[in-house]
Amino acid sequence: MYRSWKSVSFAASLAFGMVVSLSGLRAQDVPPGYEPMAPGEAYHTKFSGTTDVTAADGSVTTVIDSAGTVGEIVDVRAPGHAPDGSHWIEPLKRAPVSAAEVGQVFGIALDEAANVYLAATSAFGLHLEPGGSGWMTGMWGEGGGPGTVYRLDAANGYEPSAFAEIALDGRANSGAALGNIAFDPAHGQFFVSDLETGMIHRIALEDGRDLDHFDHGLDGRVGFLDATTGARLALPPIAFDPLRTATIDACPSGDFAHSPECWNFADFRRRVWGVGVRHDEAGAVRLYYATWANEGFGNPDYAVASEDERTNAVWSVALSADGGFDLTDVRREFLLPDFHIDAETIAERGFSSPVSDIAFPRCGAQDVMVVAERGGIRNLGLDVEAPFAVASEARALLYQLGETGVWAPIGRYDVGYYDRSAEGQPFLRANCAGGVDFAPGYDPATWTSDLGEPDDFVWISGDYLCSPEAPCRLPGVDEGDDSQVHGLQGMPQEAFDEIAPEAAYGEYPAPGPAYPPTGPYQSYLVDSDVLTDATGTLIAEEFTRNDATRIGDVEIYQVCEAPAPPPAGVIPTPVPRPVHTRTMTHRRHGSPVHTRAMTHHRQGSPVHTRAMTHRREGSQPPHTRTETHRRQGSAPPHTRVETHRRQGSAPPHTKEQTHRRQGSAPPHSKVLSHQREGSVQPHTKAQSHLRSGSQPPHAKALSHQREGSVQVHTRAQTHMRTGSDGPKIRPQQTPPVLQQQPVVPQLQVR
Structure with a gap:
């Protein structure tokens, strides 16, 4: 049909x-x-939402809204203004697909023709029909189930259809569903992780055939290179038991939907979620995958397993010339740095949240990687807040490949403004919802996508981007915008912060925050919901509803073009590399003078190796897990500001290269250089609408669109129009100057 x-x-x-x-x-x-999607557009997944059903006896039951949107294109190509940390209210959302069509989905892949592939998920809970044992309508798509991958055909108006059914030797997924999906353009195939079996399936692009599968429990663990230490290691094999299934009718708690231990997630030692494909400059291709080890889901082996076995990690396996798995070349790339610091929380939720997405730059050298964490999977119920994951303890971490072939953590993206002020240490903006991708940058003359600057931005899915607890920026208004914003955050690739700022582990200051929101100040913030009705009027409830943990993945469509060859007979002359180029100094930890050995307090330092110093069994005191991990102790002047942006830097430290740089000494910040007072038309949408301090009944969200508003503030007369009846409201002050960056504490990883 x-x-x-x-x-x-x-x-x-x-x-x-x-x-x-x-x-x-x-x-x-x-x-x-x-x-079809245009280069620079995003695709985004989310929970479909709920609706209430009233029975004949008058009782009301909350169920999945099958008509609700679970995926759509978000046009982030033309914000028209600099990323200033304010809520971008009206980016175009189009081509929605509903839960009735594809069910609940999380993972996204895009092929080179802009077709979209969506993977069935339990990330938004598993739900049964009220009073029954069958799946709730809207849980899976029409004719699909927990193992279905859907294809949205770009040449057919994004018509959805079942593309592949992920099964292991004919055994269907019984409930835990799929993890994520990644496209391999070099071999015309996809990789799909299965949260029930722990397998990674290799799927053909042309017809969805299951070509092969990789078994981390048997093929990865039994012999691998530990990249951090350089040692060849082996762990006991952990096989999948095909006789175990989701216990829908026999869950010991008697409440299957709210008991993830009954959903049949794979053993914590073989469970895989995030996947990503990397192509190096020599043409070699590797599949990267993230093991989710921090939750045992009732497995008795979890309590007695080693720390490494219970720590989330990123691994990789080489691909052969035909795209198959090379089982002789498996690497454990790194263990994720701990998030939690107190023993009680670690015992309850593990050392960190699982990595659900892995992203590499689409064009050019893939020497950096971003991993996105998500706060696990749970189901507290359809009618409660933050039901599907533990919010505000998931990071987006930036890694860089070193000269020795080892990935080192070099930064963390602050996601949203909320910094865990209520939860306690660490006071980090750790609101990642589990999706990340690279995207083109923006032309500062027009603030539209600059396809000539591929991978210049990073888009991350997140919760609590703005909230009453941590309002986002509203230029010219001290109180900020306290709307509920959960969705997508876009920011320059270089706008990362320290993995563990010193202030995040101290006493929380009054009134806060613990450290400046430098990254969010350079971001676009987009709500996943459609915020206006068909007439263009703001929908009040969309600004107050808490959608935390209902946010999914994000992928950006990019097209890479090969550089034009030089004219015949012309031999290109290499351009000398200056010391302070945009690439070498202000967006990379790769400056020829700032090497690991010379800085020596950075992650990946050759003297501070995993084997020699940090958290190893048998390490001499005080190098225990508690005493060493994330401790302060980096002696001045090895701060971020003093080491990577030193005064006296050699030319060409030009205005163009300095302005808009994260951490640049005042007043060279993006928010101060590009949004000065006196800018043209300060009566912007963000400054006029959602203003704090508006008199009742002028709520922030609706103050300038209210019927009966004083001075007849109609949309046509107020919204960014010249000729408004009243005087335009000008900014009250310039944005605050960020006086300094956080001090770099010493962070250790295993």
Whole structure:
């Protein structure tokens, strides 16, 4: 049956008024908003939402909203303003797909033709029909189940269809569902992780055939290179038991939906979630995958397992020329640095949250990697807040490949403004929702996507980007914007902070925050929900509803073009590399003068190796886990500001290279250089609408669109229009100057 297009939004219709002809279809068959993705657009997944059903006896039950959107294209190409840490209210969202069509989905992959692939998930809980044992309507797509991968056809208006069924030798997934999915353009294939079996399946692009699978429990653990130490190691094999299934009707708690231990997640020693594919400059291809080891789900072996066995890690396996798995070349790349610091929390939730997504730059050298954590999987119920994961303890970590082939953690992206002030140490902005990808940068002249700057930005899915507990920035207003914003955060690739700022592990200051929100101040913040109705009026409840843990993955469509060859007979002359280039100094930990050996307090230092110093069994006191991990002790002047942005830096430390740099000494910050007072038309949408201090009944979210508003503040007369009846409100002050960056504490990883 051909798809119904009734869900096309009014905004999409306006933005895509001209319908183009697509392969095999008449122009009128594809409505506005369903054209193929353009480079720079994002695809985003989320929970579909809920609805209430009233029974004949008057009782009300909350169920999955099958008509709710679970995935859509988000056009982040044209914000029209600098990333200033404020809520970007109206990016276009288009081509939605519903729970009725594909069920609940998390993982996303995009192929080179802009087709979208979505993986069935339990990340938003497993739900049964009220009073029954069957799956709730909207849990899985039509004709699909826990192991289904769906394809949305770009040439057919993103019509969804079942693409692949992930099964192990004919055994279907019984409930835990799939982890994530990654595309391998070099071999025309996908990799899909299965949270029930622990397998990674290799799926053909052309027809969804299951070509092969990789068994981490048997093929990865039994012989591998530990990249951090250089040692060849082996761990006992852990096999999958095909006789175990999700115990829907026999869960010991009697409440299957709210008991993840009954969902049949793979053994913690073989469970895989995040996957990503890396191609090096020599043409070698590796599959990177993340093991989820911090939760035992009732497995009695968890309590007696070693620390390494209970620590989340990133591994890799080489791919052969035909795209198959090379079982002779398996590496444990690194263990994730701990997040939790107190023994009680570690005993309850492990050392850190699992990595659900792995991203490499799409174009150019893939010498950096971002891993996105998510706060596990749970189900507290459809009608409660933060039901599906533990919020505010998941990071987005940046790694760089060193000259020795070892990945070193070099930074962490602050996600959202909330810094765990209520939960306690560490006071980090750790609100990652588990999705991350690289994206083109923006042209500062127009603030539209600059496809000539691929991978210049990073987009991360997150909770609590703005909230009453931690309002996001509203330029010119001290109180900020306390709307509930959960969705996507886009920021320059270089806008990362220290993995463990010193202040995050001290006493929380009054009034806070513990350290400056440098990264969020340089970000675009986009809510996952559609915030306006068909008339363009703001929907009040969308600004107050808490959607934390209902946010999914994000992928950005990028097209890489090969550089044009030089004219015939012309031999290109190499350009001398200056000391302070954008690449070498201000966006990389790779400066030729700031080496690991010379800085010697950085992660990956050759003297501070895992084997020699940190948290090893038998280490001499005081190098215990408690005494050493994340301790202060880096002696001045090895701070981020003093080491990587030293005064007296040699040319070409030009204005262009200095302005908008994270951590640059005042006043050279992005927010101060590019948004000075006196900018044209300060009466912006962000400054006029959602203002704090507005008199009742002018709520922040609706103050300038209220019927009966004083001075007839209609949308046409107020929203960024000249000729407004009243005087335009100008900023009250310049943004605060960030006087200094956090001190770099000594962080150790195993």
